[in-house]
Amino acid sequence: MKSKLWFLSSLLYCLCTRAQLPERLQVTADGHYLQYANGQPFFWLGDTGWELFHRLDTAEIKYYLGNRARKGFTVIQAVVLAEFDGLRKPNRYGQLPLLNENPATPNNAYFTLIDSTISWAMQRGMYIGLLPTWGDKVTKLWGEGPVVFDTTNAYGYGKWIGNRYRNHKNIIWILGGDRPAVNDSGDWRPIWRAMARGIKEGTAGQCIIAYHPSGGTNSTSQWLQQESWLDIHMFQSGHGSGHDVACWELVRRDRQYLPAKPTLDAEPNYEDHPVNPWPKWNPDNGYFRDYDVRKQLYRSVFAGACGVTYGHHAVWQFMSAREEAVNxxxxxxxxxxxxxxxxxxxxxxxxxxxxxALNRLPDLSLILSGQGEGGGHMEAFRDAAGTYLMVYLPIGKSLQVNTAVIKSAQLNCWWFNPRNAERTSIGMVKQTSAVTLVPPATGVGNDWVLVVEAHP
Structure with missing residues (x-):
């Protein structure tokens, strides 16, 4: 029996949006997830608003934040020294971020809009994933730059901006800005390390720091696993390698490192982004649409990520008639x-x-038959207490599930539709250790989540 969309959405919204303003975040004891300081779970649902401070005015920022808050987003990823000529092209109020392009002389007038945005996000129950700079200001490689940071001024800038926002509880610091920390051209870890040290000193240690790398199969775990300042691993499965990049394998790899740190896909394929590989990126092969996005979001989270970031190709750049379109x-x-x-x-x-969000144990052994590859690859998790499991099916098909992990003679089973949040009850199923089920609709485009729960 299908429950109505409005009923399930309202119920779940109440469950996950408690009446509390953001507070300091911390890594859970097991090292895999994030929680509020009071121990309540925090799920990172991000949106890439990279050019937010650079291209929008106050009314537009409030409109955007309100829209994202209503949809349940918890983190807005935005850049202080923006990608698109961010040091030389002023914001909507005619202000540049640095005087004479010098990190040692920030322009206070530019930062007042950022101050306000952080407060508006707080009022709406959201965090700002704050990038002090886009990566082309540290290592150009591509983009407009210019490179302005070295170890000395990176530390000073980090300490200055950390101190400015030390009392704001709804900031997650993100270094990197779409650049590797190390590659064949050089090693920029000393600069990022200096900036992180400055942020930690400026905030008196009251900070949580991640690093946003460039797209591909690289993760911060490969370069920064032993960096004590890094709290959260990130990777970017991105938009440059076609459909169904194995984001779940990147999550699995990161979770194996010790000491354990949370990980997430901070930039999967953007909705309505051209599918063609980088750097061509033209519409000849079509666009990533919502189905492509869903598959990546669900599979990385079900593989054990602490959350995931959604993105839209027009939103990250805030494309409008006053801006030149990118890609x-x-x-x-x-x-x-x-x-x-x-x-x-x-x-x-x-x-x-x-x-x-904190009791999830990724477990592919739950899928006894029906597993696919690439676009058909399923992911599954359960809890340690044996009370429930979930399986994500990117393509609707029959599957057999190992239900022996559920400590109950009777199983409550239902299908969740990721397209519209409808719930379809399967009813009570007798525990037989191996249960075969078929979703309400099958084939490509019909993705589902199977939920199996212990009967009270």
Whole structure:
């Protein structure tokens, strides 16, 4: 029996949006997830608003934040020294971030808009994933630059900006800015290390820090695992390698490192982004749509990530008539805010909240038959207490599930539809250790989550 969309959405929204303003975040004791300082679970549902401070005015920022808050987003990833000529092109109020392009002389007038944005996000229950700079200001490689940082001024800038926001509890610091920390051209870890040290000193240690790398199979775990300042691993499965990049394998790899640190895909394929490989990126092969996005969001989270970031190709750049389009967006940013994938990202967070975000144990052994490859690859997790399990099926098909992990003679089984948040009850199923089930609709485009729960 199908429950109505409005009923499930309302119920789950209440479950995952408690009436509390953001507070300091911390890594859980097992090292894999994030929680509030009071021990309540925190699920990272991010949106890439990279050019937020650089391209929008106050009314537009409030409109954007309100839209994302209503959909259940918890983190907005935005850049202080922006990618697109961020040192030389002023914000909407005619202000540049640095005087004479010098990190030692920040322009206070530019930062007042950032101050306000952080407060507006707080009022809406959201965190700002704050990038002090885009990576081309540390190592150009590509982009506009210019490179302005060395170890000395990176430390000074980090300490200055850390001190400015030391009393703001809703900041997650993100270094990197779409650049590797190390490659064949050089090793920039000393600069990032200096900036991180400055942030830690400026905030009196009251900070949590991640690093956003460039796209591909690299993760911060490969360069920064032993860096004491790094709290959260990130990778970017990205938009440059076609469909179904194995983001779940990157999560699995990161979870094996010790000491354990949370990990997440901080930039999967953007909704409405051209599919063609980088650097061509033209529309000849079509665009990633909501189905492509859902598959990546669900599979990385079900593989054990502490959350995931959604992104839209027009929104990250805030494409409008006053900006030059980057890589063929097919609509403007305001038109893009309510695309299907943005709603569906919120459904994922709400689904996870039903049983809590902190007790998830990824476990592919739950899938006894029906597993696929690439676009058909399934992911599954359970809890240690044996009360429930979930399996994500990117393609609707028959599967056999190992239910022996559920400590109950009777199983409550149901299907969750990631496209619209509808719930379809299968009913009570007798525990037989191996249960075969078929979703309500099958084939490509019909993805599902199977939920199996112990009967009270």
């Amino acid at each position: 063929y967006p097919d609509r403007g940013w305001m038109n893009a805010l309510d695309r299907p994938g943005a709603f569906q990202a919120g459904y994922l967070r709400r689904l996870i909240a039903i049983h809590g």
